[in-house]
Amino acid sequence: xxxxxxxxxxxxxxxxxxxxxxxxxxxxxxxxxxxxxxxxxxxxxxxxxxxxxxxxxxxxxxxxxxxxxxxxxxxxxxxxxxxxxxxxxxxxxxxxxxxxxxxxxxxxxxxxxxxxxxxxxxxxxxxxxxxxxxxxxxxxxxxxxxxxxxxxxxxxxxxxxxxxxxxxxxxxxxxxxxxxxxxxxxxxxxxxxxxxxxxxxxxxxxxxxxxxxxxxxxxxxxxxxxxxxxxxxxxxxxxxxxxxxxxxxxxxxxxxxxxxxxxxxxxxxxxxxxxxxxxxxxxxxxxxxxxxxxxxxxxxxxxxxxxxxxxxxxxxxxxxxxxxxxxxxxxxxxxxxxxxxxxxxxxxxxxxxxxxxxxxxxxxxxxxxxxxxxxxxxxxxxxxxxxxxxxxxxxxxxxxxxxxxxxxxxxxxxxxxxxxxxxxxxxxxxxxxxxxxxxxxxxxxxxxxxxxxxxxxxxxxxxxxxxx
Amino acid sequence: xxxxxxxxxxxxxxxxxxxxxxxxxxxxxxxxxxxxxxxxxxxxxxxxxxxxxxxxxxxxxxxxxxxxxxxxxxxxxxxxxxxxxxxxxxxxxxxxxxxxxxxxxxxxxxxxxxxxxxxxxxxxxxxxxxxxxxxxxxxxxxxxxxxxxxxxxxxxxxxxxxxxxxxxxxxxxxxxxxxxxxxxxxxxxxxxxxxxxxxxxxxxxxxxxxxxxxxxxxxxxxxxxxxxxxxxxxxxxxxxxxxxxxxxxxxxxxxxxxxxxxxxxxxxxxxxxxxxxxxxxxxxxxxxxxxxxxxxxxxxxxxxxxxxxxxxxxxxxxxxxxxxxxxxxxxxxxxxxxxxxxxxxxxxxxxxxxxxxxxxxxxxxxxxx
Numbered sequence: 026x027x028x029x030x031x032x033x034x035x036x037x038x039x040x041x042x043x044x045x046x047x048x049x050x051x052x053x054x055x056x057x058x059x060x061x062x063x064x065x066x067x068x069x070x071x072x073x074x075x076x077x078x079x080x081x082x083x084x085x086x087x088x089x090x091x092x093x094x095x096x097x098x099x100x101x102x103x104x105x106x107x108x109x110x111x112x113x114x115x116x117x118x119x120x121x122x123x124x125x126x127x128x129x130x131x132x133x134x135x136x137x138x139x140x141x142x143x144x145x146x147x148x149x150x151x152x153x154x155x156x157x158x159x160x161x162x163x164x165x166x167x168x169x170x171x172x173x174x175x176x177x178x179x180x181x182x183x184x185x186x187x188x189x190x191x192x193x194x195x196x197x198x199x200x201x202x203x204x205x206x207x208x209x210x211x212x213x214x215x216x217x218x219x220x221x222x223x224x225x226x227x228x229x230x231x232x233x234x235x236x237x238x239x240x241x242x243x244x245x246x247x248x249x250x251x252x253x254x255x256x257x258x259x260x261x262x263x264x265x266x267x268x269x270x271x272x273x274x275x276x277x278x279x280x281x282x283x284x285x286x287x288x289x290x291x292x293x294x295x296x297x298x299x300x301x302x303x304x305x306x307x308x309x310x311x312x313x314x315x316x317x318x319x320x321x322x323x324x325x326x327x328x329x330x331x332x333x334x335x336x337x338x339x340x341x342x343x344x345x346x347x348x349x350x351x352x353x354x355x356x357x358x359x360x361x362x363x364x365x366x367x368x369x370x371x372x373x374x375x376x377x378x379x380x381x382x383x384x385x386x387x388x389x390x391x392x393x394x395x396x397x398x399x400x401x402x403x404x405x406x407x408x409x410x411x412x413x414x415x416x417x418x419x420x421x422x423x424x425x426x427x428x429x430x431x432x433x434x435x436x437x438x439x440x441x442x443x444x445x446x447x448x449x450x451x452x453x454x455x456x457x458x459x460x461x462x463x464x465x466x467x468x469x470x471x472x473x474x475x476x477x478x479x480x481x482x483x484x485x486x487x488x489x490x491x492x493x
Numbered sequence: 494x495x496x497x498x499x500x501x502x503x504x505x506x507x508x509x510x511x512x513x514x515x516x517x518x519x520x521x522x523x524x525x526x527x528x529x530x531x532x533x534x535x536x537x538x539x540x541x542x543x544x545x546x547x548x549x550x551x552x553x554x555x556x557x558x559x560x561x562x563x564x565x566x567x568x569x570x571x572x573x574x575x576x577x578x579x580x581x582x583x584x585x586x587x588x589x590x591x592x593x594x595x596x597x598x599x600x601x602x603x604x605x606x607x608x609x610x611x612x613x614x615x616x617x618x619x620x621x622x623x624x625x626x627x628x629x630x631x632x633x634x635x636x637x638x639x640x641x642x643x644x645x646x647x648x649x650x651x652x653x654x655x656x657x658x659x660x661x662x663x664x665x666x667x668x669x670x671x672x673x674x675x676x677x678x679x680x681x682x683x684x685x686x687x688x689x690x691x692x693x694x695x696x697x698x699x700x701x702x703x704x705x706x707x708x709x710x711x712x713x714x715x716x717x718x719x720x721x722x723x724x725x726x727x728x729x730x731x732x733x734x735x736x737x738x739x740x741x742x743x744x745x746x747x748x749x750x751x752x753x754x755x756x757x758x759x760x761x762x763x764x765x766x767x768x769x770x771x772x773x774x775x776x777x778x779x780x781x782x783x784x785x786x787x788x789x790x791x792x793x794x795x796x797x798x799x800x801x802x803x804x805x806x807x808x809x810x811x812x813x814x815x816x817x818x819x820x821x822x823x824x825x826x827x828x829x830x831x832x833x834x835x836x837x838x839x840x841x842x843x844x845x846x847x848x849x850x851x852x853x854x855x856x857x858x859x860x861x862x
Contacts, residue, residue, distance in 0.1 A: 267757065302564035305586035306619045306760050307736020464763075 028281050029055045029252070031488065032272055034259050034298075035288035035442065037065030038241060039471045042088075042481030043286045045095050045249035050489045054251040055280060057272065058442075059258035063246065065288075065442050067238035070325065073428030075384040078325035079237035080432075080441060082373045082391050083342060085230070086222040087241070088159075088479035095248035100235040102378040104225040109334075109341040110195030111420060117337050118195055122227075133189040143186050148228060150174075151220035157454060158221060158479070168454055174214045175454065179207035180349055182216070194346040198371055201395055204317030206356045207349070211450030218453060222477070231342060235379050245478075262287075262298045262468065269468040272298075284488045288472040288481070291449075292316065295463060304464045315449065319359040319396035320434025324370075324413045326390045327428040331377055332421040339377035345370045345416055359396035364405050368412050370394040387427065390417065400435040457483050467491065496521055499546035500633030500690025504698075508708050515711055518611060520547040525710040530807040532713035537808055537855075540639030541709035542697055545682060546690075549594075549611040550630045553620060554603035561623035562604060564760055565616065566596060567743075568753045573598040578605075578658045578675060582743055582751050583612070584761030588768050589733030589740050591615060592726060593748060595675040597660050605630075605660070607675060610726035615736070619760075632671075633690035635697065638680045638717065641704040646672075646681060649700040653681065668692065716804050722776055722852030724748070724815055729801040739764065745817055747774030747852065772798060772817045775825075776850040779803070779812040783833055783845075786814070790847070791830040792822040800831065808855050818849070825851050 029052075033044045036058030047054045062068065069077040083106060092099065107121035119128045130137035153170055174182075179200035183193040197207040200215040224232040234240050246253075258275040262285055271281040287294040292312045295304045302309070331339060346352065346369045355365035372392040376383045383389050392413050401409065410431050418424045432440070452460050461470050461484045471484040498521050499505070505523050513524040522544060525532065535541050553561070562570045566581040573579065578597035585591050594608030606616075613629070620627045637645060646653035651665050651672065660673035670693070671684040685693050698706060718725060724746045726732040733740065743749050743765065754766060777800060779785060784803035789796050798818030806813045822829070827849040835841050 267763070301560070301622045302619065302758075302760060305736075306564075306615065306622075307586040309622065310618060310736065 031284035032282035036063035039481040040288035041245040042478035046485035057257040072430035086477035091478040097244040154221040177213040179212040182213040214453040321395040500687040523710040529712035532709035533716040539705035540641040555625040557623040587739040588764030589738030744770040797822040
């Protein structure tokens, strides 16, 4: 029986951030990571000869306060990756911070005119959203402006602004976070949420770390001087008198702790780790129903040369989605367990700015394809790779693929422990108490809100405040 | 399409002189065979035979059944020996009452739940989380209620020594039957496969004839229920059906005694214990013979609550009612006023006085099934 003040389940960014804050408050902290390696979604997959493809290629929500408080020493390879729609007809849309209107005008003059107003409106709404997501209780916000967005889909909102399908399809990708469809009510909130984040001091920016996300994990490890146990798979959370008492590992070992912070998904924490029925039957049922049916697959291509697209910077993030309707078709196919005819994906070439990820002279192209079915057989995986290669080969004549690797959503969660988090529209406008607290006292969640560390910071602060 | 009848339907139909029917839990039942008030009195002085096949009965079994029931029910069943039973409630997450029933230990890993209102989806869904199997049991059930019940069973050749709130499987002249005593006081229930229902009915009626045994319908048993002061789901209150419902609270139905606060795991516990309830269940003696169901009650000119089921009690010779009333006006003896709607006898609204009384109304040694 080992003892500690607080136990953190999962050694990813959220878990390590929570652990660092708990340790700063003077608590004895143990981090229990099921795998033998830390990082979770921030790991790299190695394939081919000397290629390291980060599972998460872009960073868009890292909490600046975490960076400041923990004095994380981070080096960015790219600070602001321009959202770019790669079009079949070659009229690519580059939505860079200043040149967007010119690029949009190729498709529609009206949209180019509306763009500035759209950005102002988006960022103004995002400021309201930001108050709900940044800190707890520091702003008193009126949610009135955001309330209508609960029922609004991203597709409908974009339809109201623009006429060009090319532009709408490109913008809609950011609303497809974690199994959400841009046609789902409330998905417009996902767009606002993305816009409310900031990276490197730029609102709504998407950045890439030098060395990939593993360097973030490394920085957090240096900041968090805590007891880290790898290979410690938490199989149960133990309760006593309705409050959390510790955890039991798959090995049978128990660790007593008066605070448990879990970076596993809400569903896994409450329905699988807690004793059956402990959170209430109705709540358990509603959580089961919220299970996502689709996910994101990763396809990494090792290339002999950096792929270049006409008029597009190599450090951009490329969206492949021809029309807004492509999303609807893709979701219905993925939900039915089929690979969509037209794949929707976001791709980056991280080696354009960071040569450490591939052997000298060679390059990586990593595509996040979604939606796809959660599990795929080998034939579907081969098909997926072939389709991704074909989608880029049409723009890059003579593209030579040295090696490739594909991971299905099911493989990502089983191999890297990354969770089936579904973007919960109902929680977008909730307060942090609703997002992080559970019906069990002293059991907190910190796996919410993507790789930001923010949930870890706030969960730790709440747990510390509860105890004192 | 055929009638949804009980295994005793052929005999019930023959005995139902007024051809007076109703359905409960989707089953066709005799409302009254002849005179409901007479049937209710017969249960007090002789004995009546009641078809209770409409009761919802489910068998719950599996290695984790104890853990499951610890989560489901408001009282701890782990100390029950096989054959013993207790009454308990089950609640929604928000503390609202979903159901009430008797839970009996059948075997090492099997329990029988009996209730007057079904709640299949909720219990089946929860049971599946514990890999607990659940199946509905459709046996024919007959209740013997009245002072002669034991004597009739003895004359029929059934060993009737059985503690209240217990059950026993027994062999009765070639038939395997289950004998139980889940009723509030006295009374016996006999359960048998549907195919042999008529044999059981005939045997009991024949043996019971010298004791004045007669069949009694649902109205008579409702009167006995009411006299015993028991609020029933659907008849008296709408049970919670939303998983997060906060109402009806057990306290508002006088059922808080079925909640064991020291039992730590049951669903809805925190919400139930924290709930602030201003009303409670009382009995009401109405100063007339006309029942006043679901009628507002005035206390010092202010509405202080309302009646639930109200019926004429042949034992008390006046109308009585269950009522939900503000705790401040719930002292026995408190005078209340209610307004009766016009009827053929008195074609005008009239104000009637009523008094709060302790429950049960009648504590005579009768049983209700």
